[in-house]
Each structure stands twice: as C-alpha cells, then as structure tokens.
Amino acid sequence: xxxxxxxxxxxxxxxxxxxxxxxxxxxxxxxxxxxxxxxxxxxxxxxxxxxxxxxxxxxxxxxxxxxxxxxxxxxxxxxxxxxxxxxxxxxxxxxxxxxxxxxxxxxxxxxxxxxxxxxxxxxxxxxxxxxxxxxxxxxxxxxxxxxxxxxxxxxxxxxxxxxxxxxxxxxxxxxxxxxxxxxxxxxxxxxxxxxxxxxxxxxxxxxxxxxxxxxxxxxxxxxxxxxxxxxxxxxxxxxxxxxxxxxxxxxxxxxxxxxxxx
Numbered sequence: 001x002x003x004x005x006x007x008x009x010x011x012x013x014x015x016x017x018x019x020x021x022x023x024x025x026x027x028x029x030x031x032x033x034x035x036x037x038x039x040x041x042x043x044x045x046x047x048x049x050x051x052x053x054x055x056x057x058x059x060x061x062x063x064x065x066x067x068x069x070x071x072x073x074x075x076x077x078x079x080x081x082x083x084x085x086x087x088x089x090x091x092x093x094x095x096x097x098x099x100x101x102x103x104x105x106x107x108x109x110x111x112x113x114x115x116x117x118x119x120x121x122x123x124x125x126x127x128x129x130x131x132x133x134x135x136x137x138x139x140x141x142x143x144x145x146x147x148x149x150x151x152x153x154x155x156x157x158x159x160x161x162x163x164x165x166x167x168x169x170x171x172x173x174x175x176x177x178x179x180x181x182x183x184x185x186x187x188x189x190x191x192x193x194x195x196x197x198x199x200x201x202x203x204x205x206x207x208x209x210x211x212x213x214x215x216x217x218x219x220x221x222x223x224x225x226x227x228x229x230x231x232x233x234x235x236x237x238x239x240x241x242x243x244x245x246x247x248x249x250x251x252x253x254x255x256x257x258x259x260x261x262x
Contacts, residue, residue: 034064179232
C-alpha cells in the first residue's frame with residue numbers, strides 16, 4: 001500500500017515536470033497538477049493562489065474538487081488563512097475546524113527564489129494530520145515555483161538585461177527531477193533493508209557482539225542515505241561545486257533548503 005502511494009507521488013511530480021517543459025498555459029498546468037494532487041492525497045478539494053509580490057493582490061486562482069468544498073475552502077482561506085499568512089507571517093499552516101462537521105485544511109507557500117508568490121491550499125472532511133503530507137507539498141511547491149519563474153522572466157530596469165531567473169529555475173527543476181527519481185528508486189528498497197536490520201537488532205539475544213556492531217553500522221548508513229535523499233528534495237537554492245576534473249556535484253551542506261529560510 002505504502003509503495004503504491006509513493007509511486008503516485010512520484011508520478012505527480014514527474015507529470016508536473018513534463019507539463020512545465022511543455023507549451024501549456026500556466027492555468028492548465030495548475031489545473032492538472034491540482035487534479036493529480038486530489039487523487040494522490042485523497043483530498044476533497046484544493047486550490048493554487050498566486051499574488052502580486054508588491055501589492056499582495058491575487059492575480060490567479062485555480063481550484064479542483066467538489067464545488068461546495070471549494071467554496072468552503074475559499075471562504076476559510078479569506079477569513080482565516082490570509083490573516084495568518086499576512087498578519088502573523090505564517091507560511092505552512094495545518095488546521096482542523098468545525099463547519100458542517102469537522103474538516104482539516106492546509107496552506108503551503110509557493111516561492112520564487114526566496115519570495116512567497118502564492119500558496120497551495122487543500123481541504124478534506126474529518127480529522128486528519130495533513131502535516132504528514134508536507135514532503136509531498138514541499139516538492140510540489142518547488143515545482144510550481146519553477147513554473148511561476150518560467151512565466152515571469154523580466155527585463156532588469158537597471159541593467160536592461162534579462163535576469164538569470166530562468167537559468168536558476170531550470171537548474172533547480174533538473175535537480176528536483178533527479179531527487180524525486182532517487183527517492184523513488186532508492187528509498188523503497190532502502191526501507192526494506194532498514195526494516196530487516198532493525199527487526200534483527202530487536203532480538204539481540206540471538207546475536208554476538210561483532211554481528212550487532214556490524215548491523216548497527218548498516219543501520220546508521222541506511223539512515224544517512226535516507227536523510228540525504230530527503231534533503232535533496234528540500235533544496236531551493238543549490239550550490240554546485242567541482243568534484244573531480246569536469247565533474248560537478250551539489251554541496252548539500254552549503255545548499256539552502258526551505259528550513260534555512262524560516
């Protein structure tokens with residue numbers, strides 16, 4: 001079941017990356033991404049709101065899901081979430097409220113460079129800890145930020161030259177696609193390895209000290225791999241360094257993640 005869910009998340013991000021590279025309109029990209037998100041996270045509705053960086057005025061809004069739930073989400077966003085984002089400077093929001101029964105909702109920021117230019121919001125009936133979906137929302141947010149950047153390249157008024165936003169966004173998009181693939185292809189078999197090692201270690205009476213020591217080293221290595229693949233998905237500003245000769249690599253310690261911006 002979990003493997004199937006991970007596969008759906010992988011396809012969501014893979015399909016979105018393909019759409020960003022296509023000639024499709026931004027509204028179509030957003031609509032199809034939301035349709036996929038509803039299925040992957042089993043939501044009742046979701047929306048993407050984009051706003052002007054200077055005025056804060058909403059410039060675009062796309063929604064998917066049941067009409068009554070979309071209306072409920074929009075009302076709740078205007079009355080509650082917008083105030084939390086603007087007045088309290090909150091970015092990631094996960095709440096449960098009672099309106100015609102319990103509902104759970106989230107709002108996750110969409111960023112272009114380090115500037116928040118929109119938000120993904122979603123709603124589901126009942127009590128549900130949607131913060132558990134943050135890794136998927138973060139990866140989706142990164143991709144949507146790239147889509148926004150691709151449609152918003154402008155001429156620098158001071159120098160009269162096209163800014164390098166597009167180059168940066170293409171580099172980040174390629175890295176995210178690689179990170180999603182790594183997570184999908186490595187984390188699934190890695191979880192099995194880690195699970196078996198921890199199961200064996202739970203019965204130390206059947207093991208000698210040398211075997212226990214080696215198994216703990218395997219466990220530490222597996223957890224480190226899991227940490228690295230997870231961090232790759234969270235990078236928003238990669239720092240690339242030379243590895244050997246003309247080969248280059250991403251410096252995980254120096255690259256900025258969303259946690260660094262909080």
